[in-house]
Amino acid sequence: MTAPKTLYDKIWDAHLVESQPDGTCLIYIDRHLVHEVTSPQAFEGLRMTGRKVRAPGRTIAVPDHNVPTTEGRDTHIDNEESRIQVEALDKNARDFGIQYYPVNDIRQGIVHIIGPEQGWTLPGMTVVCGDSHTSTHGAFGALAHGIGTSEVEHVLATQTLIQKKSKNMKVEITGKLRPGVTAKDITLAVIGKTGTAGGTGHVIEYCGEAIRDLSIEGRMTVCNMAIEGGARAGLIAPDEKTFEYVKGRPHAPKGAAWEAALAWWKTLYTDEGAHWDKVITIRAEDIQPVVTWGTSPEDVLPITGTVPAPENFSGGKVGAVKRSLEYMGLKPGTRLTDIAIDAVFIGSCTNGRIEDLRAAAAVLKGRKLAPGVRGMVVPGSGLVRLQAEEEGLAQVFIDAGFEWRLAGCSMCLAMNPDQLAPGERCAATSNRNFEGRQGRGGRTHLMSPAMAAAAGITGRLTDVRELMGESV
Amino acid sequence: MDKFTTLTGIAAPMPLVNIDTDMIIPKQYLKTIKRSGLGSALFDEMRFDQQGNEIPDFVLNQPAYRDAQILVAGDNFGCGSSREHAPWALLDFGIRCVISTSFADIFYGNCFKNGILPVVLPQDAVDHLMEDAAKGANARITVDLEAQTVSASDGTVFKFEIDPFKKHCLLNGLDDIALTLEKVTAIDSFESDMQTRLPWV
Numbered sequence: 001m002t003a004p005k006t007l008y009d010k011i012w013d014a015h016l017v018e019s020q021p022d023g024t025c026l027i028y029i030d031r032h033l034v035h036e037v038t039s040p041q042a043f044e045g046l047r048m049t050g051r052k053v054r055a056p057g058r059t060i061a062v063p064d065h066n067v068p069t070t071e072g073r074d075t076h077i078d079n080e081e082s083r084i085q086v087e088a089l090d091k092n093a094r095d096f097g098i099q100y101y102p103v104n105d106i107r108q109g110i111v112h113i114i115g116p117e118q119g120w121t122l123p124g125m126t127v128v129c130g131d132s133h134t135s136t137h138g139a140f141g142a143l144a145h146g147i148g149t150s151e152v153e154h155v156l157a158t159q160t161l162i163q164k165k166s167k168n169m170k171v172e173i174t175g176k177l178r179p180g181v182t183a184k185d186i187t188l189a190v191i192g193k194t195g196t197a198g199g200t201g202h203v204i205e206y207c208g209e210a211i212r213d214l215s216i217e218g219r220m221t222v223c224n225m226a227i228e229g230g231a232r233a234g235l236i237a238p239d240e241k242t243f244e245y246v247k248g249r250p251h252a253p254k255g256a257a258w259e260a261a262l263a264w265w266k267t268l269y270t271d272e273g274a275h276w277d278k279v280i281t282i283r284a285e286d287i288q289p290v291v292t293w294g295t296s297p298e299d300v301l302p303i304t305g306t307v308p309a310p311e312n313f314s315g316g317k318v319g320a321v322k323r324s325l326e327y328m329g330l331k332p333g334t335r336l337t338d339i340a341i342d343a344v345f346i347g348s349c350t351n352g353r354i355e356d357l358r359a360a361a362a363v364l365k366g367r368k369l370a371p372g373v374r375g376m377v378v379p380g381s382g383l384v385r386l387q388a389e390e391e392g393l394a395q396v397f398i399d400a401g402f403e404w405r406l407a408g409c410s411m412c413l414a415m416n417p418d419q420l421a422p423g424e425r426c427a428a429t430s431n432r433n434f435e436g437r438q439g440r441g442g443r444t445h446l447m448s449p450a451m452a453a454a455a456g457i458t459g460r461l462t463d464v465r466e467l468m469g470e471s472v
Numbered sequence: 473m474d475k476f477t478t479l480t481g482i483a484a485p486m487p488l489v490n491i492d493t494d495m496i497i498p499k500q501y502l503k504t505i506k507r508s509g510l511g512s513a514l515f516d517e518m519r520f521d522q523q524g525n526e527i528p529d530f531v532l533n534q535p536a537y538r539d540a541q542i543l544v545a546g547d548n549f550g551c552g553s554s555r556e557h558a559p560w561a562l563l564d565f566g567i568r569c570v571i572s573t574s575f576a577d578i579f580y581g582n583c584f585k586n587g588i589l590p591v592v593l594p595q596d597a598v599d600h601l602m603e604d605a606a607k608g609a610n611a612r613i614t615v616d617l618e619a620q621t622v623s624a625s626d627g628t629v630f631k632f633e634i635d636p637f638k639k640h641c642l643l644n645g646l647d648d649i650a651l652t653l654e655k656v657t658a659i660d661s662f663e664s665d666m667q668t669r670l671p672w673v
Contacts, residue, residue, distance in 0.1 A: 014670070026659075038502075045649075147578065150556060150582065200574060201577065316489035436495075440517055441522075
């Protein structure tokens with residue numbers, strides 16, 4: 001009998017091309033997602049060395065990071081550098097014969113949203129992309145992580161990566177979530193507990209009743225932020241919900257291939273007695289709706305809390321908190337619900353899917369943005385946008401005073417024109433609250449779509465549970 | 473990629489924890505399609521005000537540290553995005569080595585692809601080197617990859633651990649794509665085996 005394995009062990013073993021005595025391994029990559037910002041230098045490297053893309057059929061390209069989210073972008077992008085990057089991707093996709101979703105294709109969107117949507121992401125796969133939020137795909141029980149541009153070139157040329165195996169970390173969320181608490185609150189609460197380096201060197205498997213209870217989209221939100229906890233990847237074992245989500249997608253297996261795939265996918269779980277290097281357990285009922293107050297995703301507190309003081313921390317964090325509070329323009333002891341906002345951003349690979357838009361729209365229905373608050377909804381893909389229009393969600397946002405945008409990464413990283421002005425404060429459903437992330441001097445508070453919607457209505461950070469009544 | 477063997481140089485102290493990739497190189501500089509020329513944008517929003525003037529307090533703007541080749545930094549350096557623009561910017565500025573108690577995984581890996589040595593040392597060693605770095609341009613730190621040591625200006629020597637394969641590639645300036653392509657037969661046979669095992673992939 002073989003030793004019990006974790007889900008990570010099983011996927012790793014199924015993709016091991018070669019291993020050296022020192023533990024350096026060559027791992028096969030099933031899917032390689034490519035976007036315009038981290039790939040031009042990799043394609044240039046291939047041209048300079050006369051190398052080809054080894055497996056164009058496993059490589060999928062889409063522009064998302066710096067495309068404008070306003071109409072007319074398919075014919076003209078004002079920013080010259082952005083336009084050049086998008087044109088370069090277009091040319092590289094054509095020259096190297098890889099799958100491509102151009103900006104005018106309804107299926108275009110954020111790379112981590114369209115991969116699953118098109119059925120490119122399947123359980124048990126290895127998935128990489130030159131983007132740290134590739135961990136999103138772990139929601140399917142795929143080993144998925146971000147890589148740098150040199151590794152993008154390595155995968156293009158060889159369809160493999162040189163890797164050492166990470167350690168196994170289990171994050172278990174036991175019991176049931178309370179009303180108003182979402183996948184985003186889970187993932188932020190975990191980072192709040194472990195810190196942004198808590199997962200370094202590990203692959204996290206999220207498990208427990210509260211994780212099982214999440215939809216696939218909620219699981220994507222959880223795994224998306226595994227990287228913010230420092231983990232190489234986040235994983236959730238596939239189950240009936242996963243198979244149901246995948247079935248019938250354009251690139252999912254069909255017929256006999258589906259049956260064969262399903263048989264293997266059903267073996268993808270952590271065996272009883274498998275070894276964990278680190279274990280974190282959180283009771284779902286202890287998780288509250290949370291927001292971030294600082295400039296690191298670990299700066300998480302329940303919305304009922306108050307801004308902490310630097311003295312509440314130790315070591316290097318004291319100085320970091322001092323700097324954070326200054327940057328964020330916050331004073332210790334301020335109630336989080338007294339913090340006024342200027343903008344709301346709903347979107348990103350963390351929370352730009354249809355269920356996220358439904359959750360925000362449920363809070364907003366029949367209500368309006370507070371005076372002076374700017375709201376922006378950026379669906380994660382053209383298909384999400386279309387569906388939201390068909391379901392009447394778009395109209396709810398428009399009636400509430402939100403801008404209804406085209407798909408892209410948008411104000412999550414503010415590479416395109418969607419940015420905060422210096423000092424502007426934003427309730428954001430994205431994944432990073434770093435200094436300058438949403439625009440130089442911009443102040444970001446991370447939260448769930450429902451919480452962001454609630455903040456938009458009152459004009460301050462708000463406990464969504466206070467607004468939950470007939471409309472939610 | 474340039475080899476990394478030994479380096480003796482000025483080290484700039486950056487005691488802040490969680491220095492993220494957005495601090496190292498803000499997104500507006502990711503629009504380039506080249507690897508070069510990013511040194512002028514390194515730590516842009518910490519280094520320059522909104523008018524583009526230098527912020528005098530920032531360490532790399534201080535006369536002693538303008539030619540720094542080493543950074544000594546707080547915990548979890550390079551957290552955040554996978555952007556290789558971060559090591560490209562460090563390298564273009566002239567930084568060849570970063571010393572910290574810990575690094576984010578992707579950034580750590582990216583350094584090795586660009587001839588930059590990230591050195592992990594325990595807190596007390598980093599504290600010692602941070603103090604040393606704070607002495608300015610007259611305090612030189614020496615990093616020896618072959619011997620796996622960092623020597624402070626007072627002669628204290630700290631030994632560090634490093635993955636042997638990564639060390640070998642960095643010492644010799646090796647291109648991993650060429651190394652992997654030597655294993656093309658193994659990749660071919662893995663692919664044909666996978667056609668049988670997991671034909672739908």
